[in-house]
Amino acid sequence: MDLTDWLVALHVLSAFAWIAALVLYSVVIAAGRGLSVPGDVLRVFRVVRVGDALIAVGMIGTIVFGIWLAIDEYDIWDGWIIAALALWLVAGAVGDRLGRTYNATRDRARALHAEGLNDASSELSGMLRSQRGLVLHAVLVLVTAAILVLMVWKPGA
Amino acid sequence: MEPALFLHILGASVLVGGLVTAFAAQLLGWSERPHAAAVTYARLGFRSLLYAAVPGWLLMRIGAQWIWSEQGWDDISEEPLWLGIGWITGDLGLVPILLATIFAGVGLRRLGPGAEGKTALVRVAAVLVGISLLAYVITVWAMSAKPD
Numbered sequence: 001m002d003l004t005d006w007l008v009a010l011h012v013l014s015a016f017a018w019i020a021a022l023v024l025y026s027v028v029i030a031a032g033r034g035l036s037v038p039g040d041v042l043r044v045f046r047v048v049r050v051g052d053a054l055i056a057v058g059m060i061g062t063i064v065f066g067i068w069l070a071i072d073e074y075d076i077w078d079g080w081i082i083a084a085l086a087l088w089l090v091a092g093a094v095g096d097r098l099g100r101t102y103n104a105t106r107d108r109a110r111a112l113h114a115e116g117l118n119d120a121s122s123e124l125s126g127m128l129r130s131q132r133g134l135v136l137h138a139v140l141v142l143v144t145a146a147i148l149v150l151m152v153w154k155p156g157a
Numbered sequence: 158m159e160p161a162l163f164l165h166i167l168g169a170s171v172l173v174g175g176l177v178t179a180f181a182a183q184l185l186g187w188s189e190r191p192h193a194a195a196v197t198y199a200r201l202g203f204r205s206l207l208y209a210a211v212p213g214w215l216l217m218r219i220g221a222q223w224i225w226s227e228q229g230w231d232d233i234s235e236e237p238l239w240l241g242i243g244w245i246t247g248d249l250g251l252v253p254i255l256l257a258t259i260f261a262g263v264g265l266r267r268l269g270p271g272a273e274g275k276t277a278l279v280r281v282a283a284v285l286v287g288i289s290l291l292a293y294v295i296t297v298w299a300m301s302a303k304p305d
Contacts, residue, residue: 001304009302016170016297023174023213024181027205043185043197050181145167152163 007069014061015148021055022141024048025098029137032105036125039118041109048102055095063088078157084150091143098136105133161223168216169297175209176254176290178202179261183283186276196268199279203261206286210254221247242299246292257285 028048035041066084070076105127112121179202186198221243225231230240264278 001302005302005304009298012301013294013297016173016294019170020174020177023171023205023209024178027175027178027201027209030208031201031204040193040197043194044201046185047178047181047198047201050177054177148166149163152166153159 004069004072007065007072011062011065011069014058014065015151016058017054018058018062019144019148021051021058022144024051024054025137026141029133032128035128036120036122037118038109038112038121038124041124041128042106042113045102045106045109048106052099059088059092059095074157080150080153080155080157084147087143087147087150091140091147094136094140094143098133098140101130101133101136105130161220161227163220165217165220165224168213168218168220169293170213172210172213172217172254173290173293173297175205175211175213176286176293178205179210179257180283180286180290183261183279183286187280187283192268195276195279196265199261199265199268199276202279202282202286203258203265206254206258206261206282211258214251214254218247218251237303238305239299239303242296246296250289250292253285253289257282257289260285 024047028044028051031044032041035044063085067076070078070081074081105124108127109124112118112124182198182201182205186195186202189195189198260278260282264276264280264282267278268276
């Protein structure tokens with residue numbers, strides 16, 4: 001195995017970590033829509049920490065090993081690579097907003113729990129069912145899928 | 158080949174995502190004493206396997222078969238190592254995933270009211286999921302690096 005083989009493997013493993021995080025967020029968002037008790041919400045959000053670690057590793061790994069590969073094997077100014085880099089930035093911006101939306105929900109659950117209010121909360125339920133979070137998540141999934149399409153088809157390469 | 162490869166990679170990544178989510182939830186629930194906590198994590202683990210890992214495996218396997226047909230790999234005389242690893246974990250990997258899903262589902266039912274502490278099946282599912290996850294991470298490495 002040469003350096004390029006390792007770069008490809010690390011790039012692909014990073015992409016898997018990224019998509020695994022999105023699957024985890026999807027499961028948590030779906031599960032969260034049926035929750036309203038602060039204690040239950042906090043438990044589900046503990047799983048999200050694994051997703052946060054995976055998406056950090058995934059996004060950093062894909063960009064670092066991806067640019068390295070692009071310089072090594074392709075031309076960094078190829079249209080499909082530029083498009084993928086632009087979509088990576090969009091994914092980062094959307095992911096940041098998505099994280100802030102759901103972190104606010106987690107923080108509210110934490111505050112209610114700390115106050116000893118562990119009955120069903122309509123406020124918490126509303127936050128977990130927010131359209132904003134769902135739309136941002138859907139956009140992040142679509143942008144990631146578009147990057148995957150570019151990586152598989154490599155138009156113009 | 159691109160649509161088949163896209164389907165194969167998409168399915169494999171959803172499968173790995175489902176396994177990661179299930180494993181994380183099952184590990185968090187492993188030593189939970191409050192009954193409600195164990196149920197929450199067991200439910201999350203079961204749903205991850207049922208709605209992500211199993212459909213992901215199916216997409217991955219359909220994509221693999223599609224690539225196999227397009228590439229005419231029936232005729233290759235000596236199968237490369239990475240392809241062998243892919244077939245073994247791809248085909249045999251379904252068994253622990255299905256067993257883990259069944260155990261996680263039955264284990265979740267047994268965690269119902271009046272059955273506190275009966276977490277053995279959920280723990281067996283967690284072990285199976287952990288082994289499957291490790292096998293698929295090695296497979297992703299092998300199929301992308303393609304070692305000789």
